[in-house]
Amino acid sequence: MNIETAMVLSTERAYEGALITWFHAPGLTANADPGQFVMVHCSADGGDPMFARAFSYHRIDGDRFALLYAVVGRGTAWLAGRQRGDQVRMYGPLGNGFRLPQEAGNLLLVGGGVGIAPLVDTAERAITAGHHVVAMMGARDADHLLPASAWPKEVEYVVVTEDGSAGPAGFVTQHLGKYQEWASRIYACGPNPMFASLAEVLRFNGRRQSPEILMEENMPCGWGMCYGCAIFTKHGVRLCCKDGPRFNLFDVY
Ligand SMILES: Cc1cc2nc3c(=O)[nH]c(=O)nc-3n(C[C@H](O)[C@H](O)[C@H](O)COP(=O)(O)OP(=O)(O)OC[C@H]3O[C@@H](n4cnc5c(N)ncnc54)[C@H](O)[C@@H]3O)c2cc1C
Numbered sequence: 001m002n003i004e005t006a007m008v009l010s011t012e013r014a015y016e017g018a019l020i021t022w023f024h025a026p027g028l029t030a031n032a033d034p035g036q037f038v039m040v041h042c043s044a045d046g047g048d049p050m051f052a053r054a055f056s057y058h059r060i061d062g063d064r065f066a067l068l069y070a071v072v073g074r075g076t077a078w079l080a081g082r083q084r085g086d087q088v089r090m091y092g093p094l095g096n097g098f099r100l101p102q103e104a105g106n107l108l109l110v111g112g113g114v115g116i117a118p119l120v121d122t123a124e125r126a127i128t129a130g131h132h133v134v135a136m137m138g139a140r141d142a143d144h145l146l147p148a149s150a151w152p153k154e155v156e157y158v159v160v161t162e163d164g165s166a167g168p169a170g171f172v173t174q175h176l177g178k179y180q181e182w183a184s185r186i187y188a189c190g191p192n193p194m195f196a197s198l199a200e201v202l203r204f205n206g207r208r209q210s211p212e213i214l215m216e217e218n219m220p221c222g223w224g225m226c227y228g229c230a231i232f233t234k235h236g237v238r239l240c241c242k243d244g245p246r247f248n249l250f251d252v253y
């Protein structure tokens with residue numbers, strides 16, 4: 001883990017209510033796995049909010065990296081207000097990321113809402129490693145979808161919206177269709193109800209191999225010191241930051 005003062009390079013709109021901010025931070029990009037995260041101090045002086053906020057790596061490009069975040073409260077509003085050249089204290093990379101298979105395979109990525117954030121970096125690395133990738137995103141409506149241009153061109157991008165304004169209507173887990181048999185591995189990130197639904201659908205359809213998921217809990221420290229992120233799994237209590245955020249879906253749901 002490195003502690004670094006990252007410099008803001010740019011901020012752009014990802015979709016309604018969500019932004020992508022690029023940072024220059026050489027100490028935070030080397031050796032980061034897809035699905036790992038950084039803890040960002042979302043205040044200039046260590047004031048309010050006092051605790052750093054957790055964000056997944058959205059993309060990494062050399063010594064620059066991007067976060068994709070929904071503006072939901074004080075910390076993310078502060079982050080959204082940073083300008084080019086501003087400095088932001090953060091530490092990482094933290095946690096255990098996704099494990100991609102050695103042999104080329106068919107990888108299905110399933111993202112719900114802002115849970116899509118780590119899946120673009122995952123897709124970029126998977127494509128580079130020779131895998132075939134289908135990425136599915138579920139959102140409430142067309143305004144809350146990451147555009148297709150955000151993905152490597154080799155990725156087949158499938159969208160599902162709750163109101164049917166883009167793609168089929170409903171939840172993403174209701175439309176896995178042919179992709180679940182096609183996939184040699186499944187990776188997912190999203191809200192807990194999406195994980196519960198994913199587990200139910202896959203079990204019903206007889207899948208035995210567990211997807212890898214990235215779980216979110218409130219994380220005051222991010223590296224195993226405060227025990228504030230404990231979750232229950234079928235193997236006992238685990239710390240989401242240190243034992244995760246990658247878990248096997250069927251170990252939790
Ligand atoms: C490992 C990890 C990776 C994450 N990656 C991303 C990411 O890539 N992009 C992104 O937008 N968000 C991500 N999050 C969630 C992000 O940490 C929260 O959105 C952020 O802490 C909110 O801070 P805030 O000060 O703006 O909101 P607050 O004022 O603290 O809270 C606003 C609202 O958000 C809820 N909230 C706060 N923290 C969390 C949390 N950790 N999980 C769920 N709900 C929360 C609160 O209950 C409240 O309803 C991640 C969280 C974890 C644990």
Ligand code: FES
Pocket residue numbers: 218219220221222223224225226227228229230239240241242
């Ligand atoms: S966030 Fe402190 S132990 Fe996990």
